[in-house]
Amino acid sequence: MMNRCGLLTPEKEPVPLKSIEVELEVRDHVATVVSTLLYENKEDKPIEAVFVFPLPGDAAVCHFSAVIGQTQIVAEVKEKQQAREEYDDALSSGQQAFLLEESDQSPDIFSLSVGSLPPGESASIRLEYVTELAVQADDGLRFCLPAVLNPRYQPQGRKTSKLSVTSVPASLVPYSLSFSARVSCPRPISTVESSSSLDPLQYLNAEKTQATVNLAAGHKFDRDVELLIYYTDAHQPTAVVEAGQASAKPGTVMGDLMVMLSLYPEFPQAVMSSVASCEEFVFLIDRSGSMGCPTSSSKREETRISSARDTLLLLLKSLPMGCYFNIYSFGSTYEYIFPKSVEYSEKTMEEALKKVEEMTANLGGTAILKPLEHIYSQPCIPNQPRQLFVFTDGGVGNTKEVIDLVKKNSGSHRCFSFGIGEGASTALINDLAKEGGGHAQFITGGDRMQPKVRNSLRFALQPAVQDVSVTWDLPKGVSVTVLSPPITALFQGQRSLVYAQITGQSSEAAEGCVTVKYNLAGHLSQNQLRFSLQPAEDTGLTVHRLGARTLIRSLEIEEREHRGQQVGGLKEKVVELSVQSGVSSSFTAFIAVSKSDGKEIQGPLVRRNIPAPSTPEPPRDPLLQLVSLQKASGCWLLDAALAAALGKTSEEVEKPKPASEVWATVLALIWLHGFKTDAKEEWELLAMKAVSWIHAQNGNSHNNHQDNLYAFNKMSINSSV
Structure with missing residues (x-):
């Protein structure tokens, strides 16, 4: 049998990753994920196993350890170049070492290097991260465990990433997955759904505020595992106050109280009903080759590009008279239907629909930067706020560059993003919407794209809020440092998260109050939330790590914006905060070196790349x-x-x-x-x-x-x- 995409060694032995076990704990809208990866070297020589895999783009990786035999090694966070040098030094001296690092180009791609694993030896790797759960169009909270790492398209002339992934047919992936979840919330849990087969939901109390659910046995880890969690009365503003780390210095991010606010603004109905919407809609459609793939493994007859065409049909029919619109499509190159946005009429709609019907997945790679640059170069139409809808199924090699461009132009538009199919980059989809002041949606499994897109169209038709301000009322002697970027976008009933560091002492009965004020179509409005400053129990350091991750991401973006200018210290701030909080960043890595027995591992080191799975028009509805x-x-x-x-x-x-x-x-x-x-x-x-x-x-x-x-x-x- 031929060596198939790195699946087998030259001696036809299987790659060393044997199994993945995932334990998920969801508390309200925050998830803690613990993954255990078991490696086994069945060769007669020491190996270096390299596994490239995706994580949610906003995940805060906060723990990395390894167990070899009876020895546990807990990794430390260090500056990335220093960590790489320590890893290389350990391997060259025959020691066991482990390195976990984030891609320089995209925050949702990680590589795990397991070095000098001796013949016949096993290693158990434990990886822990925390992440926020996104709110979907139907109010469900979405958790996704990515399995599919689509090849990331790297535009010509760009610096390539050092990380690469080997893809093989799903049926040939040799490692298995077991998955269990525990869900708890102050409000009752209505249901938990998934595109994968689940065992029945088990409630742990009569109030139905705690439950467990497992992935059914026999699951092939050939697609993303997606959970949708539904609570009763989900749209309730909340505040979680968390005690600082006992060993951390007061006055630091980890040493002080941390509060996480979940805000759900309610706009005055009288204002909403009186606003007439005249806007410019720009639709950007992915026509790369992978858009010809099935929408999901369960709907083989429907392709991603056909679903996108059907969705464009509904969108164009739903647009209000008097608006302007244009449609771009992209792959390795890009095209547009009109040289500039045109007024919506019977003639322009029919012309656009004719071109949409001809769209196929025939434009090659996923070079999204150039069409975005062209869209932003077009002058905005007076009194027609620009709404950008982006549909894509994959990822790009220059994710951070794309996000920086959207952020730079955030004042001229709102961006609504849609990840189509299993394997869409969470970092790209979520950050397009986050930095573009819009809303993100993922269309996976058996989902129909149209309801989710229609929901985002409703958001786009809402007037843009202006002059958003967040003010705090705290007891005397207590101060606040907001870690989240300023809120620039609010939508009716949609969640906005704010992380803040609380410094100072207060009584147990002390309360704080936060007020969000904004201008909506010329009308001043506000929403308030009062909360106790008493820390909640049993939250660990989840809120602190998410708050640290939020601040790290903001500093990373600022560093890229000022790169090459005389603005120093930003990278150093990121490294310091990452090391202090134990949370990963683009400038740091987790490094663990085993020095327990002092024995050198004999024999030449062989590198093995571990594969990740890869993945006719139907009658018209x-x-x-x-x-x-x-x-x-x-x-x-x-x-x-x-x-x-x-x-x-x-x-x-x-x-x-x-x-x-x-x-x-x-x-x-x-x-x-x-x-x-x-x-x-x-x-x-x-x-x-x-x-x-x-x-x-x-x-x-x-x-x-x-x-x-x-x-x-x-x-x-x-x-x-």
């Missing part, structure tokens, strides 16, 4: 077939195409009433309400546009519409649709 016939104004035409979409003959459709656009539009609305109520969130906006169009017509009486409704209902009873 009847809903999408009907939507495709709607005009930009909101109406439908009474013709043979509409009859076919409704499952009727032209005679059946035209018989009850004479031909008219009003009657055709009423028929379409009745069909939607009668037969597609389960997908209402997908077509609700375009239906509202159709109703508005009907009301705007003259010479069509209310009684005529009632007759139309009665006639179609009768027709529906007599023949199936």
